[in-house]
Amino acid sequence: MNDANDRKHFYVCKEEDLTDNEMLRIDPPDQPPVVVYRVDGKFFATDNTCTHGEASLAEGEVDDDFIIECPFHGGTFDIRTGEAVDFPCVLPLKSYPVTVKGGCVYVNLDEGKAPA
Numbered sequence: 001m002n003d004a005n006d007r008k009h010f011y012v013c014k015e016e017d018l019t020d021n022e023m024l025r026i027d028p029p030d031q032p033p034v035v036v037y038r039v040d041g042k043f044f045a046t047d048n049t050c051t052h053g054e055a056s057l058a059e060g061e062v063d064d065d066f067i068i069e070c071p072f073h074g075g076t077f078d079i080r081t082g083e084a085v086d087f088p089c090v091l092p093l094k095s096y097p098v099t100v101k102g103g104c105v106y107v108n109l110d111e112g113k114a115p116a
Helices: none
Strands: 010-016 022-026 035-040 042-047 067-069 074-076 084-086 099-101 105-109
Touching: 010 067, 035 084, 042 099
Parallel strands: none
Antiparallel strands: 010 105, 022 035, 035 042, 067 074, 074 084, 099 105
């Protein structure tokens, strides 16, 4: 359970709840939605809303190359950094550190950043 002041360890799910190339949208209190991805056994998190249009990236497609494709116009982002990869997306997403402890996945909502 999350304490309202513990944004550094926001619980997402159990590690086995996500398989490779699967993602999960979370709606933290007082913050825009975030999507958590599992690719090649590793976990990543970015803002959920595409920077090009008001589309939910959790409804897009993620691949083995760590790329999420927006379902709205097909632009892509690198889920490791939030960097916009393909047009029409040009503005980056904010990405968040993810940790796995005791089989549980946590996102650090205080440490989110966009690529420079």
